[in-house]
Amino acid sequence: MKILSNTTSPYARIARIALAEKGFDLSGTRLLNPWGDDPALLDLNPAARVPTLETDAGLPITESLLILLWLEKKVPEPSLLTGPLDLVISQAGLAMGVIDAMANIVTGVMQMDPGWGETRVGLRRRRSIVNGLRRLEADPPTHGPGTPNVAIITAIVALDYLRLRFMDALWVEPTPKLDALRALVADRPAFAATEPYL
Ligand SMILES: N[C@@H](CCC(=O)N[C@@H](CS)C(=O)NCC(=O)O)C(=O)O
Numbered sequence: 001m002k003i004l005s006n007t008t009s010p011y012a013r014i015a016r017i018a019l020a021e022k023g024f025d026l027s028g029t030r031l032l033n034p035w036g037d038d039p040a041l042l043d044l045n046p047a048a049r050v051p052t053l054e055t056d057a058g059l060p061i062t063e064s065l066l067i068l069l070w071l072e073k074k075v076p077e078p079s080l081l082t083g084p085l086d087l088v089i090s091q092a093g094l095a096m097g098v099i100d101a102m103a104n105i106v107t108g109v110m111q112m113d114p115g116w117g118e119t120r121v122g123l124r125r126r127r128s129i130v131n132g133l134r135r136l137e138a139d140p141p142t143h144g145p146g147t148p149n150v151a152i153i154t155a156i157v158a159l160d161y162l163r164l165r166f167m168d169a170l171w172v173e174p175t176p177k178l179d180a181l182r183a184l185v186a187d188r189p190a191f192a193a194t195e196p197y198l
Contacts, residue, residue, distance in 0.1 A: 004030045004041055004052040008196045010099045010161040011064040015051035017153050018068045020190030022075045035111070065096070068150060078147035088151045091141050094132050095154035099161065101128035106165055126171060129162070133175060140177045143184045156182050156191065164196045 001024065005012035020026055032038045034050045044060040045052040053061040061067055072080055081088060104125045108116030116122050136158075141151035148156075159178050166172055185191050 001056055002028050002030060002054045004032060004038075004044070004054070005050050006031055006034060008161075008164065008198065009034070009050050010103065010157045010196070011049075012051040013157050013160075013194045013196060014064040014153055015053065015067040016194045017157070017190045018071050018080055018150075020193065021078065021080065021147050021153075021188075022071050026193070065150075080147065080150045080153065082146060082149045083142070083144075083151070088141070088149050091136065091139075091151035092154045094136050095151065095158045098129050098132035098136070098158045099154065101125040101132070102158070102161055102165060105129075129166075130171060130173065133158070133162070133173065133178070137173075137175045137177050140181050143181060148185050148188070152181065152185060156185060160196055164198065 003012075003015065003019065003026065005016060016026055016029065030040065032041060032050070034041060034048055037048065041050070041052060042048055044054055045062050047062065049062065051062070051064055051067060053067055055061060061070055068080060102125075105117050105122055108119070108122055113119075117126065136155055141149070141155050143152055155178060159175065159182055162172065
């Protein structure tokens with residue numbers, strides 16, 4: 001098994017954290033720029049996106065949450081779906097909404113126009129980030145003993161990506177409860193080894 005990733009993608013980080021928490025060795029991770037038309041990535045994934053996982057049989061598995069779904073079935077323990085299922089999936093959905101909105105702005109600004117974040121759609125995405133984080137902060141995922149579930153993984157990935165990409169943005173609000181959650185899991189190898197950097 002091999003995973004194609006980069007050092008910033010929140011989607012790739014979700015897959016990498018899930019793999020690491022399930023005990024997979026990530027030392028074979030191939031880092032590349034998904035915007036660079038790398039032939040290895042294009043061969044495996046016509047969407048040319050990370051994360052792209054290649055099974056030992058050479059089959060590509062893509063999409064962060066599908067990778068997590070596949071993993072959950074493949075290696076059931078430790079489960080990433082512990083806790084009250086409806087709440088956990090609902091919270092993970094909130095975090096994914098924040099991640100999608102951030103990734104959308106970053107793509108617009110970096111690949112289209114530096115002012116894209118101020119466009120009508122850019123401002124909608126900003127609203128999604130602010131409102132999504134407010135909801136998560138009001139009722140954050142809880143971390144008991146054991147492996148963090150998908151709600152915690154996606155919330156912390158969202159938080160760290162916010163810090164990476166929107167550190168100085170005046171519209172970013174404090175998130176003390178999410179910060180406290182982050183402190184509980186930050187030292188876990190799966191989280192520490194995948195911290196995003198530019
Ligand atoms: N829905 C996909 C999104 C993956 C994605 O958009 N990855 C970005 C990096 S953050 C990418 O590879 N972008 C390159 C492109 O869109 O061409 C997932 O959940 O894995």
